[in-house]
Amino acid sequence: MKATALPEYTLAAVVHEFGQPLGLEEVAVPQKVEPGGLLVEIVACSLCGTDVHCWEGELAIKVELPLILGHEMVGRIIAIGEGADVDSAGQPLRIGDRVLWTHAVCGHCVMCARKRPTLCRNKIPYGQDTMKQWPHLLGGLAQHGYVLPGSGRLKVPAGVPDDLASMASCALRSVVNAVEQAGRVGPEHTVVVQGAGPLGILATGLFARAGAGRVITIGAPDARLEIASAFGADEVISLAAHPDPKDRLDMILDATGGMGADLVAEFSGHPAAFAEGVDMAGPDARYLLVGQLGSATTQIAPGNITKKNLTVIGSFSGDLSHYRGALTILERFAGELPFDRLISGHYPLSDIGSVMTRMQNYQEIKPVLLPQEVSS
Numbered sequence: 001m002k003a004t005a006l007p008e009y010t011l012a013a014v015v016h017e018f019g020q021p022l023g024l025e026e027v028a029v030p031q032k033v034e035p036g037g038l039l040v041e042i043v044a045c046s047l048c049g050t051d052v053h054c055w056e057g058e059l060a061i062k063v064e065l066p067l068i069l070g071h072e073m074v075g076r077i078i079a080i081g082e083g084a085d086v087d088s089a090g091q092p093l094r095i096g097d098r099v100l101w102t103h104a105v106c107g108h109c110v111m112c113a114r115k116r117p118t119l120c121r122n123k124i125p126y127g128q129d130t131m132k133q134w135p136h137l138l139g140g141l142a143q144h145g146y147v148l149p150g151s152g153r154l155k156v157p158a159g160v161p162d163d164l165a166s167m168a169s170c171a172l173r174s175v176v177n178a179v180e181q182a183g184r185v186g187p188e189h190t191v192v193v194q195g196a197g198p199l200g201i202l203a204t205g206l207f208a209r210a211g212a213g214r215v216i217t218i219g220a221p222d223a224r225l226e227i228a229s230a231f232g233a234d235e236v237i238s239l240a241a242h243p244d245p246k247d248r249l250d251m252i253l254d255a256t257g258g259m260g261a262d263l264v265a266e267f268s269g270h271p272a273a274f275a276e277g278v279d280m281a282g283p284d285a286r287y288l289l290v291g292q293l294g295s296a297t298t299q300i301a302p303g304n305i306t307k308k309n310l311t312v313i314g315s316f317s318g319d320l321s322h323y324r325g326a327l328t329i330l331e332r333f334a335g336e337l338p339f340d341r342l343i344s345g346h347y348p349l350s351d352i353g354s355v356m357t358r359m360q361n362y363q364e365i366k367p368v369l370l371p372q373e374v375s376s
Helices: 049-056 162-182 198-209 222-230 245-255 272-280 303-307 320-332 349-360
Strands: 009-015 024-028 038-046 072-080 098-101 144-147 153-155 190-194 214-219 235-238 261-266 281-289 311-314 343-348 366-370
Touching (some): 009 349, 024 349, 049 349, 072 144, 098 162, 162 198, 162 261, 162 343, 162 366, 190 198, 190 272, 198 214, 198 222, 198 261, 214 245, 235 245, 245 272, 261 272, 272 281, 272 303, 343 349
Parallel strands (some): 190 261, 281 311
Antiparallel strands (some): 038 072, 038 366, 098 153
16 A cells, blocks of 8 residues: 555544534544555535435435535545556556546446446445445545545546536536437527526536537526526526516427427426426427436426427436546636636535535535635
């Protein structure tokens, strides 16, 4: 094992009970790294809606407490296990390099055999797996983290800053996967994006860059819609100005000559958006679902899907290729898309409680916690 001096303990935001105030506590740091593993100093961890759902106990995915919250992170290597000195793209790794890493997969279950690692039956998801067993440090809201041997890892390019690299490790890679699953969009297509959070805004940018003839983004508040316009939305529809779903549907029908959208992409996370999206989709259209990871339900008339010959596509997470794509996009479009406008603030790790409350109140778009900064 190659390593710098390792601390005995680290500070982490641990969830013992759903919805209870978050604070920091000491957690033991592994003093040895197994073959294929890495130990990192976490330099940035951004938050997303999934973290809020997980903390509240409303995530559709089963989680076991206690756990260290956070799954969008970038780390700087401080220890390298045997055979882990090369990343998943063949680049050499050294102490001090920054990396992103995927959830850990087994590599031998039926879904791994089908090359669908995001659906691995034995997956260990960072920020959602219990910390009861060694190596404990499986969440991003901590000063240190452990990269399991089953996790793909990628070296972060020098030109990508910590906060955007952190965002790439979940939000952007999920959008890259979703846009890929949605299939071709061209100048003949109208795309409706439901949601103006980080995923919806990023999707707006990627669909526009993919060549969609028109991108319409629906969401709130209006400040987020302004960012969506900067990312390439041709039109925006404000939920505040148009709270009635019928009004929003009429606007989409007017914009498409009564046909409806060729592709509707849901990134809002609100269950009621599902029925609305089906209504907005035109005949033989595609409906892409990404944001629905909460446990709430909604009602819908399934005949609307049948009558329209609608293709419904569920898109979940992303594999190593999507992490790599996300980093490439950050480099390639750095001068074209205002990624930095999505970062709503930088905070020391000790501010996690107040930042989570701000997330609940939609006062943050993409806050970034800095684990190496802890206020007294």
